[in-house]
Amino acid sequence: MTSDSFPNSYQHVSVLFRESVDILSPEAGSILVDCTLGGGGHTALMLELVGPTGRVVAFDRDIIAIDNAKVRFSKDISSGRLILIHSPFGELSSQLKKLDLIGRVSGVLADIGVSSHHLDIAARGFSFMNDGPLDMRMDQSQGESAAEFLASATEQDIADVIFKFGEEPKSRFIAKLICERRDTSPFKTTKQLADLIASKVFWKEASRKHPATRTFQALRVYVNNELGELKSLLNSAPSVLRIGGVLAIITFHSLEDRLTKVSMLTLTGKTKRQSLPRDIPLTSADIDRLSESVAEVIKPFPQMPTENEVRSNPRARSAKLRAIRLTMECPIIV
């Protein structure tokens, strides 16, 4: 699929728009990184605040977001103020090394997860509300789609993914349903999967939460290796920042938020090894290397959207913004 399929259609309302960029304390002439370009809302504000002598580097693994931004920001790209990188943000430090920007960045922002474009365009295969091919890859040029995973994985692996990344208590039952059904009719579309779950898992329609919600989240997180990407970002972002630089992350579900919180507290020296939750994918080596405090917390509690923001953009409702400021040079932790 190319961006020509959706001309100018990368629609997304930026969450915590002003708050998440202001927290980076952007100064004229500084260098900022937007790890999640999406529809370009945060990138546009960064460009405005760093002014004509500043620079912004923006990542997205979705070529459609990149192609859309090439048109929207053509002047900033030709003047060298904006550099677009089509790559996962887990490669932050290696990509910034190529640009000779290690230790020179004043702020890194990641507004993680999927965009409204992903959820609204049926062909991207993320949504059970809009029927489309069961894909769910942000970068459709590589990796396994959700349909391919469900066609070939064992029942145990499917159950584990649904439990681990969707926190779905009925993961085993749903995995069994999936495996029984795929033998006669392989899953091709999002609706086939959503309808199967809705027909067999007890749910109250009044609860507003579709019974396939957790399974869809789990498949999406798994197919895009979202927690692995976030972990790489949290490990490498401190090394690209200058002293005083800020790392800000917006998360949308508890798995991402827990990983971000623990990693940030560890960087600030506020988490002891014994108090780390067991399900956080940090190795002992990571924790040992993070035992020194190299950062300070900017806000002790995460910032949430205001009621007004949630009213005008309900997708913002679960957003949490956390940020830390680097207080000493930090080597790359991989």
Ligand SMILES: C[S@@+](CC[C@H](N)C(=O)[O-])C[C@H]1O[C@@H](n2cnc3c(N)ncnc32)[C@H](O)[C@@H]1O
């Ligand atoms: C919530 S949207 C960002 C919206 C953006 N802040 C704005 O103002 O329009 C998330 C974007 O990040 C991208 N993304 C998610 N995970 C990524 C990763 N690991 N590497 C690079 N891009 C990623 C998605 O493709 C999507 O376009």
